[in-house]
Each structure stands twice: as C-alpha cells, then as structure tokens.
Amino acid sequence: MGLIEVEDLRVAFPRSGVEAVRGVSLSIEAGECVAIVGESGSGKSVTARTLVGLTGPGATVTATRFTVKGKDALRFGARDWRRLRGRFAGLVLQDALVSLDPLRTVGDEIAEVLSTHDVVPRANRGTKVIELLDAVGVPEPGVRARQYAHQLSGGLRQRALIASAIAADPPLIIADEPTTALDVTVQAQILRLLAARKAAGTALLMISHDLAVVSSIADRVLVMKDGVVVEEGPTDRVLSEPGHDYTKLLLAAVPSAASRGTRLSAVAAGGVSLRTPLPERRVDHSSPVVQVSGLSAAYGSRRVVDDVSFEVYPGETVGIVGESGSGKTTVARLVLGLLAPISGEVRLNGAPWSGIAERRRRPHRAGIQVISQNPLDSFDPRYTVGRLVAEPLGGSSRDRRTRVAELLERVGLPADIAGRHPRRLSGGQRQRVAIARALAPRPDVLVCDEPVSALDVSIQAQVLDLLAEIQAADGTALLFISHDLGVVHHISDRVLVMRKGRVVEEGHVDEVFFIPKHDYTRELLGAVPKLVPAGT
Structure with missing residues (x-):
C-alpha cells in the first residue's frame, strides 16, 4: 500500500464557482518520486496542498478513496492534519520569503519543527539546526541560523525552507517548485539532496514547471490541464514520446539552443507541435546603446563587481x-x-550615465527601463493597471488612455484589464503589465533581471516570444540576466559568465555554451538538468 492513495479526487471552491481539481487519481510509494507538471491554474498546487490538508477555507474535497498511511483522510480533522504535517510530510513551497516567519531567525524556524515533533532533546537542537542547514548547502550555517529571512538571498531562503521541511525526517516530501529561485549549481545540489533522500526510501511529490528538473529525478509524471490529468506514465516515456497534444506543446515551449530563432509558443497541427520562425531582428553595430568600462562596486568593504566591461x-x-x-x-x-560604482563608468547612448547627479540622469531615464522577476513588488498596490502603465507617460488624459490601450494590446492583454489591480492578475499577466509599463516611454534598452524565472513554461514561452517581437519591431536592446541557461541560450546573441564579481568568460552564446573555455563555465553547464527531446 502506498503512503498516499487517491482515486477520483475533486476539489471545489463553491464561493468562486471553481472546481480546481477534477477526478485526479494518484499513489505515492516509499522511495519513488511522482511529479505533477502543467501551466499555472492547472490544479497541480491545489492537488499537492490537499494531500496535506492545506486546501484552504471554503474548499470542498471529495474522493472515491483518499488514504494517508492506510487511514481515511476524508475523516481527518484539523488536529489530525497538524500531527501529520512535518512528521509525515514536509512541505517546500516556491516562495520561501512568504513561508518563513519574518519575526524569527531561520534557526528558530527549523528548531520549531524539532520541538513540535520531539525530534531531538532541547540541548541538541542548536547543533541539529546547523547540521540541517549544512546538509542543504547553506554556507556558514552557524551564522545563517541567527539571521532572519529578509537577510538572506532567495537561494539561501529556499535552502533554509528545505532544511525545515526535512527536519523531522518525514517519509514524504512535497516540493512545490522547490528550485525555481535557485541558480543551476545550487539547484543541482538540492536535486542531489532530494535524490539521496529518495534513495534512502523517502517518497517525493514534485510540482515543477521545469521539465528538465522533472526528468532528472521523477519516476512517474502526471500532466495536468484545467484540473484534469491529461497524461501520465513513466517519466522517460511521457517526456520523450508524449501522447497528448498538450504535453507536446509543453515540451515545445522549453527554451534551448535548438529553439533559437523560433517561437516557443508552438501550435499543434495533426498531433504535432510546430514552431514558427520569429520575426527577423537586426543588430546595429555602429554605436553601443550601453557601454560599460572597468566597472567595480562594493557593499561596505566587500567588493561585489570587479572590473567588468561590455557593450550592448x-x-x-x-x-x-x-x-x-x-x-x-x-x-x-x-x-x-x-x-x-567605486570605479569605472557606464555610458548610455554615448553620454555619461554613472558618476553624475540624478537630476542630470532624470531627463534621459526614459531611454532605459527595467523588467524584474517579481513586478508586484515594484507596483504601487493602490494603483490600477491603467495608472501603472500610464505613469511614465505625458500628454493629456485622453492621449494617455489611448496609449495605455495600445500598450496593453501590444503585450497581449485586453483593454478592460486597465481597471483592475495587479494583485488580481496571474503571474503571467502581471509580467505583461510590467513589460507594457517598461515600453511606455519607448526605451532604447530593457534591463531584464530574471523576468521569466517565476513563470511556468508555457507563460514563459509567451513572454520570451513577446520580447523577441518587441526587439524586431523597435530595435530595442536587451540586457538579460538569468540563472536559466536554456533561456539565455534561446534569447541571447552574446553572453557574459560571471563569478565572484568578475567576468570569467564572454562571447557569442553558441561559442561559450558549446565550447566553454573556463572551468567555471563548464561547471555551470554540467549542473544543468538535461531534458530528453521528444521523439528521441
């Protein structure tokens, strides 16, 4: 008997009239990894949360069968679920900053699990916390244990959350996008950790939009769409010989060297996913829009950028x-x-940009805009979408409304979304709003800092296609920062590889990624999970 057995699981939210999960059946056995993949809103996270009694208030859960360790979970009360969480199942969510208590150190957060489930005596908890942080690759674990979540990087927060999830040595780990915020080397470390626990008999339920991550660790995979499992089976079969059109489209949306120059938002024709060429893009090498020379920067006494130079x-x-x-x-x-900077300079369109007063930069700020990983953090929560997009614009109210409608249409959003607040939008919609806002002043260059890392593979594909279309139409330059090497290989012309503040290798993206010269570049590339291409 599996640790969890579910038949015909249905989860509905009557107040909103949404049935998020419709007829899902799955089982999870000790020592295996089951993965659930699908785009945002497919029901995969609701399914995972339901398995540990975290569906949320107002939800109705029904099933023909739903057992946890052989017991009827449909009869569980709140106390039963609390006893199971932590001891039976550790939960790792995508957003560690939300999951970790901002008023406690990460050491106290992990120690609470040890205390609640009486894992080790009180006198040994501090040592155990440090052991757990060290096990998930947190450097200086003794120092980090005394810090708060906001004092850690995204990768360190995620590792601290994983340490908390495994603290009671549960037989099941439910990991919902556990590596999304991590760079490839740390991601590889976490996957090795999870694989080792799986080899030791721990069961894993993995929720991920990264199909390469899934292929590296999962034994079986379920593909969900609109609350329904449309395909399931052994991972190597589903990802190499998909039977459902939706699975084929998901695989076609994965960016890589092979997808360069084509749209990732493929179309299905006769059961086969077809990629179409992106619009032709011309690079003007006559004069750089951004010129960086000998740039160095420090935070306090610590130098974080050291003698960096490049042009865009x-x-x-x-x-x-x-x-x-x-x-x-x-x-x-x-x-x-x-x-x-503490030394060096940045020039924008040939004119000094760094080392000058902000009042001298302000008239030219329209020429350089940013698209960040989490646009919601940069949006004023009081503003509607229309006001956010219109903020950089001048002219009359009528002209701004017309321009906002044009921008929303350009990024694939309906005009009536202008009256809504960003918190009411999906992640993909919010990222499109961020792009519309960045395009509003018609910039020469977009600085994209992890703009698609929080998006599922199909929405990521749409956003990358949109950026390519904008470049082709406007000649916009992109400085594209990402820990996803597949995304960078798909979209970039040239690439810079940075380590400890310095550029250790640079060149055409094919040359750097196919024939790396530096050991660190080879290390990065070696850490990338490999996805078996469909049809091979």
Missing part, C-alpha cells in the same frame, strides 16, 4: 549568467544608475 548594441540581446552572489543583479543596478 541596438537590437542586441546580451545575457549575463552566474550563480547567486556572482554580481549579476549588481551589474544591472549599476547599469540602471541605481548604484554608484
């Missing part, structure tokens, strides 16, 4: 890759003029 030309995409702490985002802040 109109219509070109330059990618920057490297693990967390390599200096990628700091370079973006320097280029945007949000951080002053």
Whole structure:
C-alpha cells in the first residue's frame, strides 16, 4: 500500500464557482518520486496542498478513496492534519520569503519543527539546526541560523525552507517548485539532496514547471490541464514520446539552443507541435546603446563587481549568467544608475550615465527601463493597471488612455484589464503589465533581471516570444540576466559568465555554451538538468 492513495479526487471552491481539481487519481510509494507538471491554474498546487490538508477555507474535497498511511483522510480533522504535517510530510513551497516567519531567525524556524515533533532533546537542537542547514548547502550555517529571512538571498531562503521541511525526517516530501529561485549549481545540489533522500526510501511529490528538473529525478509524471490529468506514465516515456497534444506543446515551449530563432509558443497541427520562425531582428553595430568600462562596486568593504566591461548594441540581446552572489543583479543596478560604482563608468547612448547627479540622469531615464522577476513588488498596490502603465507617460488624459490601450494590446492583454489591480492578475499577466509599463516611454534598452524565472513554461514561452517581437519591431536592446541557461541560450546573441564579481568568460552564446573555455563555465553547464527531446 502506498503512503498516499487517491482515486477520483475533486476539489471545489463553491464561493468562486471553481472546481480546481477534477477526478485526479494518484499513489505515492516509499522511495519513488511522482511529479505533477502543467501551466499555472492547472490544479497541480491545489492537488499537492490537499494531500496535506492545506486546501484552504471554503474548499470542498471529495474522493472515491483518499488514504494517508492506510487511514481515511476524508475523516481527518484539523488536529489530525497538524500531527501529520512535518512528521509525515514536509512541505517546500516556491516562495520561501512568504513561508518563513519574518519575526524569527531561520534557526528558530527549523528548531520549531524539532520541538513540535520531539525530534531531538532541547540541548541538541542548536547543533541539529546547523547540521540541517549544512546538509542543504547553506554556507556558514552557524551564522545563517541567527539571521532572519529578509537577510538572506532567495537561494539561501529556499535552502533554509528545505532544511525545515526535512527536519523531522518525514517519509514524504512535497516540493512545490522547490528550485525555481535557485541558480543551476545550487539547484543541482538540492536535486542531489532530494535524490539521496529518495534513495534512502523517502517518497517525493514534485510540482515543477521545469521539465528538465522533472526528468532528472521523477519516476512517474502526471500532466495536468484545467484540473484534469491529461497524461501520465513513466517519466522517460511521457517526456520523450508524449501522447497528448498538450504535453507536446509543453515540451515545445522549453527554451534551448535548438529553439533559437523560433517561437516557443508552438501550435499543434495533426498531433504535432510546430514552431514558427520569429520575426527577423537586426543588430546595429555602429554605436553601443550601453557601454560599460572597468566597472567595480562594493557593499561596505566587500567588493561585489570587479572590473567588468561590455557593450550592448541596438537590437542586441546580451545575457549575463552566474550563480547567486556572482554580481549579476549588481551589474544591472549599476547599469540602471541605481548604484554608484567605486570605479569605472557606464555610458548610455554615448553620454555619461554613472558618476553624475540624478537630476542630470532624470531627463534621459526614459531611454532605459527595467523588467524584474517579481513586478508586484515594484507596483504601487493602490494603483490600477491603467495608472501603472500610464505613469511614465505625458500628454493629456485622453492621449494617455489611448496609449495605455495600445500598450496593453501590444503585450497581449485586453483593454478592460486597465481597471483592475495587479494583485488580481496571474503571474503571467502581471509580467505583461510590467513589460507594457517598461515600453511606455519607448526605451532604447530593457534591463531584464530574471523576468521569466517565476513563470511556468508555457507563460514563459509567451513572454520570451513577446520580447523577441518587441526587439524586431523597435530595435530595442536587451540586457538579460538569468540563472536559466536554456533561456539565455534561446534569447541571447552574446553572453557574459560571471563569478565572484568578475567576468570569467564572454562571447557569442553558441561559442561559450558549446565550447566553454573556463572551468567555471563548464561547471555551470554540467549542473544543468538535461531534458530528453521528444521523439528521441
């Protein structure tokens, strides 16, 4: 008998009239990994949360059979579920900053699990916390245990959350997008950790939009769409010989070297996914729009960017890759003029950009805009979509309304969305709003800092296609920062590989990724999970 057995699971939210999960059946046995994949809104996270009694208030859960360790879970009360969580099942969510208590240190957070489930005596809890943090690859675990979530990077927060989930050594780990916020080297470390626990007999339920991650660890996979499982089976069969059109489209949306120059938002024809060419894009090499020379920056006494130089030309995409702490985002802040360098300079359209007063930069800020990983953090929560997009615009109210409607249409959003607030939108819709806002002043360059890392594969495909269309039409330059090497290979012309604040390798993306010269580049590429192409 499996740890969890579910037949015909249905989860509805009567107040909203939504049936999020419709007839899902699955089983999870000790020592195996079952993965659920699908786009946002497919029901995969609701399914995972239901298995540990976290469906949420107002939900109705029915099933022909729903057992946990052989017991009828449909009869469980709140106390029964609390006893199971942590001890029977550890839960790892995507957004560690939301999951971790902002008023407690991460050490206290992990120690609570040890205390609640009486894992080790009180005198040994501090040592055990450090052991757990070390096990998930947190550097200086003794120091990090005394820090709060907001003092850690995204990758460190995620690792602390995983340490909390495994603290009671549960027989089941439910991981909902556990590696989305991690760079490829840390992702590989976490996957090795999860694989080791699986080999030791722990069961894993993996929710992920990264099909390569799924292929590297899952034994079986369920593909969900609109609350229904449309395909399931052994991972190697489903991902290499998909039977359902939706699975084929998901696989076609995965960016890689093979997808360069084509749309990731494929169309299905006769049961086969077809990629179409992207519009032709021209790079103007006559004069760079961004010129970075000998740039260095420090936070206090710690140098985080050291002697970085590069150019970005109109219509070109330059990618920057490297693990967390390599200096990628700091370079973006320097280029945007949000951080002053300690040496070197940035020039925008040939004119000084760094080392000058903000009042001199302000008239030219329209020429450089940013698209961030989480646009909701940068939006005023009081503003509607229309007001957010219109904010950089001048002219009359009528002209701004017309321009907002044009921008929303351009990024594939209906005009009536202008009256809604961003918190009411999906992640993909919010990212499109961020792009519309960035395009409003007609910039020469877009600085994209992890713009698609939080999106599922199909929405990511749409956003990447949109950026390519914008470049072709406007000649916009992109400085594209990402820890996803597949995305960077798909979209970039040239790439810079950063490590510890320095550029260790640069060149045409094919040359760097196919024939890497630096050991660190080879290490990064070696850590990338490989997806078996469909039809091979």
